[in-house]
Amino acid sequence: MKRLLWLSTLAFSVALAACNSGGGSSITVPPPTGGFTLGSLNGTYAFSMSGMDPSTGAYFVRTGSFVADGAGNISSGLEDAVDLGSAVNEVTLSGKYTVLANGRGTIVLTDSSGDTLDWTMDLQSSSQGLLVETDGNFASSGSFNLQNVNDFLLTSIAGNYVFDFSGINLGPSGAAVTNISIIGDIAANGGSITGGVIDTNDFNNGPSGATILTPGSYQLDPTYGTTYGRGTATFAGRTFAFYIVDATHLKFIEEDATGTEGASGDALVQTGAIPATTAAFTGNFVYLVGGASTLGADASVARFTVSGPGTIGSISYDENNAGTPAHISQGSNISNATCAIDAANAGSGRGTFTFTDSTGGTFSYVFYLYSPNSGVIQDVSTNIVADGTLLGQSGSPFTLAGLAGNYVYNWNGVNNSSLNEEDFIGQFTLASGSSNNISGVLDGTVVGASAGNLYPNIGTQGTLTINSTDSTTNNTLTIVAGSPLSATYNSVAYVVDASTVLVLDTDKSSVLAGVVTRQSQ
Amino acid sequence: MPIRKTFLFIAVAALFSAAALAQEKSPLASARFGAYDVKQEGTLVGTVIDYKPSSTTPPLGARLTLQTPAGVVDVHLGDARLLTANHFNIQSGDTLRIIGAYTPVGSSSLFLARIVQKGTQALTLRTQRGFPVRYIAPKNSAETKSQGGVL
Numbered sequence: 001m002k003r004l005l006w007l008s009t010l011a012f013s014v015a016l017a018a019c020n021s022g023g024g025s026s027i028t029v030p031p032p033t034g035g036f037t038l039g040s041l042n043g044t045y046a047f048s049m050s051g052m053d054p055s056t057g058a059y060f061v062r063t064g065s066f067v068a069d070g071a072g073n074i075s076s077g078l079e080d081a082v083d084l085g086s087a088v089n090e091v092t093l094s095g096k097y098t099v100l101a102n103g104r105g106t107i108v109l110t111d112s113s114g115d116t117l118d119w120t121m122d123l124q125s126s127s128q129g130l131l132v133e134t135d136g137n138f139a140s141s142g143s144f145n146l147q148n149v150n151d152f153l154l155t156s157i158a159g160n161y162v163f164d165f166s167g168i169n170l171g172p173s174g175a176a177v178t179n180i181s182i183i184g185d186i187a188a189n190g191g192s193i194t195g196g197v198i199d200t201n202d203f204n205n206g207p208s209g210a211t212i213l214t215p216g217s218y219q220l221d222p223t224y225g226t227t228y229g230r231g232t233a234t235f236a237g238r239t240f241a242f243y244i245v246d247a248t249h250l251k252f253i254e255e256d257a258t259g260t261e262g263a264s265g266d267a268l269v270q271t272g273a274i275p276a277t278t279a280a281f282t283g284n285f286v287y288l289v290g291g292a293s294t295l296g297a298d299a300s301v302a303r304f305t306v307s308g309p310g311t312i313g314s315i316s317y318d319e320n321n322a323g324t325p326a327h328i329s330q331g332s333n334i335s336n337a338t339c340a341i342d343a344a345n346a347g348s349g350r351g352t353f354t355f356t357d358s359t360g361g362t363f364s365y366v367f368y369l370y371s372p373n374s375g376v377i378q379d380v381s382t383n384i385v386a387d388g389t390l391l392g393q394s395g396s397p398f399t400l401a402g403l404a405g406n407y408v409y410n411w412n413g414v415n416n417s418s419l420n421e422e423d424f425i426g427q428f429t430l431a432s433g434s435s436n437n438i439s440g441v442l443d444g445t446v447v448g449a450s451a452g453n454l455y456p457n458i459g460t461q462g463t464l465t466i467n468s469t470d471s472t473t474n475n476t477l478t479i480v481a482g483s484p485l486s487a488t489y490n491s492v493a494y495v496v497d498a499s500t501v502l503v504l505d506t507d508k509s510s511v512l513a514g515v516v517t518r519q520s521q
Numbered sequence: 522m523p524i525r526k527t528f529l530f531i532a533v534a535a536l537f538s539a540a541a542l543a544q545e546k547s548p549l550a551s552a553r554f555g556a557y558d559v560k561q562e563g564t565l566v567g568t569v570i571d572y573k574p575s576s577t578t579p580p581l582g583a584r585l586t587l588q589t590p591a592g593v594v595d596v597h598l599g600d601a602r603l604l605t606a607n608h609f610n611i612q613s614g615d616t617l618r619i620i621g622a623y624t625p626v627g628s629s630s631l632f633l634a635r636i637v638q639k640g641t642q643a644l645t646l647r648t649q650r651g652f653p654v655r656y657i658a659p660k661n662s663a664e665t666k667s668q669g670g671v672l
Contacts, residue, residue, distance in 0.1 A: 056659070
């Protein structure tokens, strides 16, 4: 649903000497195969990308919309961009794009000020894909989704929307710059935000707990609302621009007039029977959160089962805390493993869960469900500011044969040496269930790398190893990247379903995490 | 595996003088890996034995080894760029006063510095919740990046 926010929670003055060392020096990029064409990108697409300004370390985010004609042209577009500390920029776009048979392609845009934006994309399908910025001006990555232009109406935005926004707050003069995470639920009635509940966490104040929202407002952009689905909104004491993907999905970017806070994320309408009681919340779940700890960048991925009312079990947990990986499997080491739906805010989808590991301490989370078994999640453990995605796990037992196919992925995070941003998108093929070998290609940017920031069209090889058919013990994904990146990324892989895998790099050199998603044409 | 508190740390702490123990409090018994509690803060005063702006041992970041009257302490400073930008130079032999707290890291413990002082110069490195202060460089007055201009 969202990219993870990392950015440099710490930073060094030294240049990055190397990435995860030991990568393949010469790996040939597989010949592009598949059925993607220029016509696969045809329509109006909303995009969002975030990362950092490599020259300052400032948080950077862009959200917008472009129109692809199915023949290699971006006929028009619009974006809002925030380089935190500078004024918000809103520019129009136009340009060209290419698509290879495997769905990898490029988008080159010129904005209304004459500047050029270069992106590389990987199509997951003709309706969505991944983006990484490849012009070196900003280190950013994200995603895009086909918009339903028929939903570019104020009245389309109606219902309860669950959101996850993450970003940076510069704070008042003299205060510490902090990561910020805001998750919650807002009620929209086609013109007003009538209420909602949010949870906020940052370095200075810590977890807020459930906070009731006062009414807010939103409106379509009178100039661009009907063309790109752009609107503006005010709630939770903040001002946002948003782009409508469709009536169920909005992409937000915070536009603080003072330039103090920047954040972005997605909002999804609640559908299905959202559990209103603890007893109604059951199933198997996988989650991935990213952010920062007191030691530096931090990310964790885990799975658990809600085996009875308020009781969780079958926990498997992995964390990379500033380069120190950790794994926890449930046994007698786990105590106080409980969950609860927030009865005081029934219908919001808000809930909490916690567990204590005898050596690892206490892990605490708050979540909001946008469906009966999926939502957004915030880590509210004492030394963490992080958020991400909570997904229902289904389809086990997972096997190589069942997972065989073509995948795209987006990883981002922090290099622990340079403490700068790393952004990658890529794709790989697991040819069959008879071998766990994978091969593919990635594109990325590694700020501060000695070989330069940009790594386009890097051949990759590796393995996807399924040791556990339900991810209660570690499955792994290893990707070896050829030169000039020349890096090996060793990750734990938590299978969500036959099309989705959440991954966490467990190397000490980087804290990287992301989502691997099956490609379809 | 995150470790809250180790026998190694307890053994080392037992060698501390009573005065030092009064200043250097142990990690919280129930603390999560990397936990920081301002109520557990103490003050170290000592001489820098070694300073690395970019440690190769996780958690990475600026780290130093401090010789205190009670023993040698491994100190995590966080963001070296923050030190550099504030002209806070650290060298072996410097005498420093550091306010912070111990946290369990792996099989040992680490002193997370919140405020470091050298002579009359003091610098805040962490928030009161222990998170490293982020460093963001000043922006150039003439921004030329292709973020786009005004419509």
